[in-house]
Amino acid sequence: MARRLPQLVVRAFRLGWQIDRVSVAVLLGCQILSAVLGAAGLFATTGTIAAVFGPGKVGDKLTHAAPSIAVIAAAAALRSLLGIAIHAITVHLSPRISREASAAVLRATVATELTAYDRAGYADELEAADRGAEVAVDIIGEAQNLLSSVGSLVGAAGVLTVLHPLLLPLLVAAALPQGFASVYAARVQFLANRLASGDRRILLNLRWYIHQKNNADQVRSDTMGRFLLDKYDLIGRRLDGVTRRAALQGARVSVIGAAVSGLGTAVVWLVMLYLVSTGRMSLPHGGAAVIALGAVGSALRGIVGYGADLFRTGMYLDDWTSFLDKAGGFALQRGPAIAQRPERIELKDVSYSYPSSDRAALNGVSLHVETGEILALVGENGSGKTTVAKTIAGLYLPDSGAVLWDDQDTRDLDPHALWRQVAVVPQSYARWPLTARENITLGHAAPGGDEAALRAAAASGADEVIAKLRRGLGTLLAVEWMGGEELSGGQWQRIAIARAFYREGGLLVLDEPTAALDPRAEHKIFANLREVARDRAVVLVTHRLTNVAIADRIVVLEDGPVIQQGTFDQLVAQEGSRFRELWDLQNDRTGIPAQRDVTARQEQEQAQ
Numbered sequence: 001m002a003r004r005l006p007q008l009v010v011r012a013f014r015l016g017w018q019i020d021r022v023s024v025a026v027l028l029g030c031q032i033l034s035a036v037l038g039a040a041g042l043f044a045t046t047g048t049i050a051a052v053f054g055p056g057k058v059g060d061k062l063t064h065a066a067p068s069i070a071v072i073a074a075a076a077a078l079r080s081l082l083g084i085a086i087h088a089i090t091v092h093l094s095p096r097i098s099r100e101a102s103a104a105v106l107r108a109t110v111a112t113e114l115t116a117y118d119r120a121g122y123a124d125e126l127e128a129a130d131r132g133a134e135v136a137v138d139i140i141g142e143a144q145n146l147l148s149s150v151g152s153l154v155g156a157a158g159v160l161t162v163l164h165p166l167l168l169p170l171l172v173a174a175a176l177p178q179g180f181a182s183v184y185a186a187r188v189q190f191l192a193n194r195l196a197s198g199d200r201r202i203l204l205n206l207r208w209y210i211h212q213k214n215n216a217d218q219v220r221s222d223t224m225g226r227f228l229l230d231k232y233d234l235i236g237r238r239l240d241g242v243t244r245r246a247a248l249q250g251a252r253v254s255v256i257g258a259a260v261s262g263l264g265t266a267v268v269w270l271v272m273l274y275l276v277s278t279g280r281m282s283l284p285h286g287g288a289a290v291i292a293l294g295a296v297g298s299a300l301r302g303i304v305g306y307g308a309d310l311f312r313t314g315m316y317l318d319d320w321t322s323f324l325d326k327a328g329g330f331a332l333q334r335g336p337a338i339a340q341r342p343e344r345i346e347l348k349d350v351s352y353s354y355p356s357s358d359r360a361a362l363n364g365v366s367l368h369v370e371t372g373e374i375l376a377l378v379g380e381n382g383s384g385k386t387t388v389a390k391t392i393a394g395l396y397l398p399d400s401g402a403v404l405w406d407d408q409d410t411r412d413l414d415p416h417a418l419w420r421q422v423a424v425v426p427q428s429y430a431r432w433p434l435t436a437r438e439n440i441t442l443g444h445a446a447p448g449g450d451e452a453a454l455r456a457a458a459a460s461g462a463d464e465v466i467a468k469l470r471r472g473l474g475t476l477l478a479v480e481w482m483g484g485e486e487l488s489g490g491q492w493q494r495i496a497i498a499r500a501f502y503r504e505g506g507l508l509v510l511d512e513p514t515a516a517l518d519p520r521a522e523h524k525i526f527a528n529l530r531e532v533a534r535d536r537a538v539v540l541v542t543h544r545l546t547n548v549a550i551a552d553r554i555v556v557l558e559d560g561p562v563i564q565q566g567t568f569d570q571l572v573a574q575e576g577s578r579f580r581e582l583w584d585l586q587n588d589r590t591g592i593p594a595q596r597d598v599t600a601r602q603e604q605e606q607a608q
């Protein structure tokens, strides 16, 4: 603690310094002045006592004591003014420190590799960092309380040492057991909190799932309410158990520490009585020592208490800094090269495993797509289509092999510049609680007003959606907010596609882009796709095989590796192949395979 506390005080003020130098400078100035005034007041008190208890007439004694009394009064008045100033500055500064600390976590989070989210433990580290940012609100207050106690201690200790050199070391020794106990209790509480972070996250998720509008119908229709609430209760009780055990353990040690310190304090008083009764210390000095002892005692208790608080806050802040330093070990650290609009993107023998899985999601995948082309990825659930699409888009880096954007490895490319060239419609797209305009432009408003956004909306069918909104593009798409409106699933999907069409990027990735669309809307998307692909490379992931007929090339994946590649006609013609099997199954209920069989039979008969 002795080693850590000075570092933590420096760290607290450094954090404050980054945000508001003037406030921190004034705070430190007030603190030093207050300590000096405290010592002056205490010295004046001993002077007053010596004068009052000394020999002479009462009137003379009071005249003698008057300057000291004036100093005591002035010091007390000034200190209380300084106290008000310190409090006001602390209250003003603390929330800003906490907000800045949270913003730093957010900045680090968006600057981590996507794969971090797939790693067990990352969410815990993120939560710990968030908690560190949350408690940062206390650090300035705790640091300044500690400084103030240290200031009082220095002043009072000086006075006490002048009165008798034995008293101060004895008092410090008496305070130490309580100090150790407080730090131990703080540490136990911190470790318990860390241990419980997984459960706390589950509770948070449960709350979110129960509150969320998207799930509200299923919570009711699936009669999930009781089940979720019981789960919440169960985990809450487990959490209570952890905190109760920590509180008991901390309290046990605190009681022992307090008892030993209490005994120590009794010894100090006995020593003082002994010194006064044996004439080793004068009575006026004894009186002054009583006051100084009180001041030193309360300063020591302050150091112990505030020190323990600061120590605990420091442990949380350690989690915060360690997350910021390495962003959970997944900080984006790619090369600086700036990606241009890609002419050709190529996957060369790419393999990729998710961190939490010992099975490869991609296994030796090689394929390419060029500007003006539509590449379709096909395969059964879990075959690796989305993973390939994300790897092409530079969202994942391969474990082995390479993803080349015009011969430049995505590992060497600046990721933000690369993503400016990418437009993605993922399977579950974000429904931002923003206006329709912002949902399409995503903060990249075109200089020519709404023209580009409306063009993208027309290409995706979102124009019909916008036309029905009360305030058109300016309508807030969040019904839970005043003036907001809600869209249907398919209407949202049209907006998500418009968003991708709006982006200028040279790569367009569509992962099941029409799953929620009606046939007319779906037809419109695919009718426009060739035009959209004119100056972009398009990667299309879909299970609806009729839609992949539009693609220039189709890649069929199965559990990681590519098992077939070719045009639609080539793949359909491969009897017994996986693509042909999926095609036949999909059309089993529509009669298309039967028609095909009839056509094939007719052709055979004609040939004979």
Ligand SMILES: Nc1ncnc2c1ncn2[C@@H]1O[C@H](COP(=O)(O)OP(=O)(O)OP(=O)(O)O)[C@@H](O)[C@H]1O
Binding pocket: 118, 354, 355, 356, 357, 361, 379, 380, 381, 382, 383, 384, 385, 386, 387, 388
């Ligand atoms: N975040 C993840 N963490 C661990 N494994 C994952 C993760 N995402 C996908 N996988 C695994 O990787 C494999 C490929 O998944 P991917 O999502 O690429 O398949 P897909 O072909 O797109 O499937 P679908 O047709 O169901 O969308 C699957 O075995 C899946 O279980």
